[in-house]
Amino acid sequence: MAIKINLPVSESDIRKLKVGDLVLLSGVMSTGRDAAHKYIMENHPDFIRKYVKDSLLYHCGPVVKQDETGKWHFVAAGPTTSIREEPYEAHVIEEYQLRGVIGKGGMKDKTLAALKKFGAVYFHATGGAAASQGKAVVDVLDVFLLEELGVPEAFWIIKVKDFPVVVTMDSHGNSLHDKIKASSDKVADKLIGD
Amino acid sequence: MTFDKEKMKAAFLQQIKLAATSLPQETEKALILARDSEEKGSVAENIFIQLLENVEVARDQAIPICQDTGTHIHYIYYPVGMREADIKEAVIEATKEATAKTYLRPNAVDPVTGKNSGNNIGTKNPQFHFHQWDNDYILGKLMLKGGGSENVSTQYKLPDTKLHAGRDLEGVRKVIIDAVRNAQGMGCAPGVLGIGVGGDRGSSFITAKEQLFRDLFDESDNKEVAELEKRLFKEINTLGIGPMGFGGNTTVMGVKIGMAHRVPASFFVSIAYMCWAYRKASVTIRPDGTVEYKN
Numbered sequence: 001m002a003i004k005i006n007l008p009v010s011e012s013d014i015r016k017l018k019v020g021d022l023v024l025l026s027g028v029m030s031t032g033r034d035a036a037h038k039y040i041m042e043n044h045p046d047f048i049r050k051y052v053k054d055s056l057l058y059h060c061g062p063v064v065k066q067d068e069t070g071k072w073h074f075v076a077a078g079p080t081t082s083i084r085e086e087p088y089e090a091h092v093i094e095e096y097q098l099r100g101v102i103g104k105g106g107m108k109d110k111t112l113a114a115l116k117k118f119g120a121v122y123f124h125a126t127g128g129a130a131a132s133q134g135k136a137v138v139d140v141l142d143v144f145l146l147e148e149l150g151v152p153e154a155f156w157i158i159k160v161k162d163f164p165v166v167v168t169m170d171s172h173g174n175s176l177h178d179k180i181k182a183s184s185d186k187v188a189d190k191l192i193g194d
Numbered sequence: 195m196t197f198d199k200e201k202m203k204a205a206f207l208q209q210i211k212l213a214a215t216s217l218p219q220e221t222e223k224a225l226i227l228a229r230d231s232e233e234k235g236s237v238a239e240n241i242f243i244q245l246l247e248n249v250e251v252a253r254d255q256a257i258p259i260c261q262d263t264g265t266h267i268h269y270i271y272y273p274v275g276m277r278e279a280d281i282k283e284a285v286i287e288a289t290k291e292a293t294a295k296t297y298l299r300p301n302a303v304d305p306v307t308g309k310n311s312g313n314n315i316g317t318k319n320p321q322f323h324f325h326q327w328d329n330d331y332i333l334g335k336l337m338l339k340g341g342g343s344e345n346v347s348t349q350y351k352l353p354d355t356k357l358h359a360g361r362d363l364e365g366v367r368k369v370i371i372d373a374v375r376n377a378q379g380m381g382c383a384p385g386v387l388g389i390g391v392g393g394d395r396g397s398s399f400i401t402a403k404e405q406l407f408r409d410l411f412d413e414s415d416n417k418e419v420a421e422l423e424k425r426l427f428k429e430i431n432t433l434g435i436g437p438m439g440f441g442g443n444t445t446v447m448g449v450k451i452g453m454a455h456r457v458p459a460s461f462f463v464s465i466a467y468m469c470w471a472y473r474k475a476s477v478t479i480r481p482d483g484t485v486e487y488k489n
Binding site: 020022035060061062063064065075076077078080081083084104105106124126127128129130131132133134135149150151152153164166168176177180181183184185187188191192193194 | 303308434
């Protein structure tokens with residue numbers, strides 16, 4: 001059974017989550033990927049603060065369309081690979097009081113330590129399932145730096161409804177990615193041999 | 195013989211739409227096999243169910259399967275007497291329109307200025323590989339390759355001291371296993387591996403990517419290579435990386451190995467990792483105006 005979480009969410013609720021939990025997320029968050037992390041580290045923008053505090057940053061570069069009234073809609077919106085943000089994410093979690101990030105592929109030790117210290121989790125969304133995920137984005141509230149960063153890299157402020165994710169790194173120091181890496185390394189070492 | 199430019203553009207537009215929104219039947223079949231190989235009620239099975247649902251939504255509603263509509267790799271075979279530039283122009287116009295229609299995400303970023311061109315057109319974008327042939331029709335093959343899977347693609351040179359991989363097929367086997375274990379779930383596993391053995395650094399990677407145009411369930415004409423493909427397919431699927439790297443019985447859906455003669459000093463092995471959203475489509479445009487699509 002999936003756990004339903006409404007955003008913004010409290011630190012204590014986030015700390016209840018464990019690796020392997022299936023979660024349906026609802027509420028407001030911001031997208032932010034490579035150029036967004038660079039921009040955050042250099043400019044510490046205030047415009048996303050109220051949207052991401054006690055909420056999430058989603059590693060996603062969507063396909064969007066604009067209707068005749070000028071309103072934006074998400075067409076396809078799956079996660080991008082998170083590991084590229086490893087050098088920055090711990091800082092972003094601390095500065096913006098995030099309760100987590102959504103991405104794919106998992107992250108490493110520096111982020112895992114920040115999740116534990118500040119009370120946040122890594123939510124894994126299924127890569128390549130973008131058509132379904134686009135449907136879970138029910139509203140686009142705003143967009144920042146669209147012109148400067150382009151469609152995939154802009155900060156999109158979105159509202160999601162029952163967006164499906166799995167907790168793969170929790171606030172207790174556990175990572176599914178580390179576990180699978182260790183077990184697959186054992187098999188690979190044996191296959192490769194001397 | 196003449197090929198109408200507007201008709202060509204319409205045909206390429208339909209090809210792009212198919213590639214971006216409709217997963218090839220053979221890949222869907224492989225995903226169904228993968229789903230059925232997982233334990234009932236497991237996270238891995240759940241992921242495959244989600245992937246297959248997404249494939250259906252994307253196809254029914256003409257929505258991109260994945261928001262990363264990737265690098266557009268076009269292989270185009272055209273008859274003697276035709277201008278390459280006319281075909282190129284038709285593809286470029288079709289690409290712009292496909293972007294406006296949101297079959298494609300604007301994906302061409304200037305690496306110097308950081309600016310996104312907004313329409314997928316840029317230096318070396320889309321990517322063209324033109325070949326003139328003796329047939330009287332045009333065959334266009336298109337693959338959309340996402341950035342996540344491209345980032346875990348890699349190249350080895352043999353010998354590799356750390357892996358004890360020598361300059362033979364056994365060495366080739368070792369580095370391929372190493373590449374998959376390093377990729378984990380980051381390239382959107384389960385992947386399909388296109389492998390280039392030999393060549394120089396450039397042709398080795400091109401050979402690897404070209405293998406991804408092969409049919410998913412075919413095997414190499416070279417008996418020794420076919421054996422290696424089968425062995426690696428079995429062995430890699432014991433790694434337990436599974437869909438998205440969550441653990442499971444299917445880590446790759448196919449291993450496709452091609453070769454290019456090498457110089458004595460070099461022995462490259464290139465691994466082009468393709469994500470599960472293995473998007474490709476081909477179009478045939480005949481001089482009488484008939485058009486056929488395959489994907």
